[in-house]
Amino acid sequence: MNKAELQDRMKVYFIMGSTNCSADAEEVLEKALIGGATIFQFREKGEGCLEGNDRIELAMALQQICGRFNVPFIINDDIHLMKKLNADGLHVGQEDGDLKEIRNAVPGKLLGVSVHNLNEAWLALEIGADYLGVGPVYPTGTKTDTRPVMGYSVIRELRDNGIDAPIVGIGGINKDNASGVVQAGADGVAVITAISNHLKPAEAAGELLKAVENAKQNN
Ligand SMILES: Nc1nc(C(F)(F)F)ncc1COP(=O)(O)OP(=O)(O)O
Numbered sequence: 001m002n003k004a005e006l007q008d009r010m011k012v013y014f015i016m017g018s019t020n021c022s023a024d025a026e027e028v029l030e031k032a033l034i035g036g037a038t039i040f041q042f043r044e045k046g047e048g049c050l051e052g053n054d055r056i057e058l059a060m061a062l063q064q065i066c067g068r069f070n071v072p073f074i075i076n077d078d079i080h081l082m083k084k085l086n087a088d089g090l091h092v093g094q095e096d097g098d099l100k101e102i103r104n105a106v107p108g109k110l111l112g113v114s115v116h117n118l119n120e121a122w123l124a125l126e127i128g129a130d131y132l133g134v135g136p137v138y139p140t141g142t143k144t145d146t147r148p149v150m151g152y153s154v155i156r157e158l159r160d161n162g163i164d165a166p167i168v169g170i171g172g173i174n175k176d177n178a179s180g181v182v183q184a185g186a187d188g189v190a191v192i193t194a195i196s197n198h199l200k201p202a203e204a205a206g207e208l209l210k211a212v213e214n215a216k217q218n219n
């Protein structure tokens with residue numbers, strides 16, 4: 001996938017695990033993809049998350065749904081699970097291991113890295129990250145161990161310093177505040193709750209896509 005295609009895939013980056021939705025995870029994902037989510041990350045993490053075979057089986061079921069929609073299926077943190085499922089890519093943060101080693105361990109796969117400042121961004125791109133997750137842009141209840149809320153400042157700073165890699169903003173984003181993230185320079189928005197906890201996940205995904213595409217047109 002070339003950079004332009006990947007930037008396009010960043011528009012509505014849905015992230016979910018079984019603990020993020022009250023409804024059936026497979027149904028929620030199917031509806032999110034019907035509604036227009038452009039890429040999916042399996043993030044089975046935190047209190048009460050699935051483990052062992054249950055976790056693998058859910059990952060496989062969600063991977064199969066992504067396959068039907070031809071949407072990239074990304075695994076969060078777990079390089080072994082990514083390899084086991086031959087997923088499309090892996091997303092890691094600053095504390096998930098040595099980035100260069102991880103890059104070398106997943107040749108030809110999409111590698112996303114969470115970054116929180118310009119230095120982390122340069123280092124991630126230097127080792128070969130394909131896209132950057134920047135945040136938390138707004139306060140979020142989903143991830144308890146986040147770095148300080150940063151608003152648009154770091155996204156803006158990366159673009160002002162000539163970083164033109166695919167960037168997705170993350171953290172507390174919804175249809176009402178998504179446009180500001182794109183206007184600050186992100187190629188799209190990553191969300192969990194705004195879709196996973198919505199009564200109509202397809203509608204939620206569609207509204208986010210519309211907000212992102214409108215903001216891109218006005219950029
Ligand atoms: N999971 C993520 N996905 C993205 C993406 F770019 F894909 F939107 N950006 C940032 C994160 C956060 O990644 P990390 O800092 O390792 O925390 P956790 O493993 O708890 O998610």
Ligand SMILES: [Mg+2]
Nearest residue numbers: 077092093096
């Ligand atoms: Mg992580």
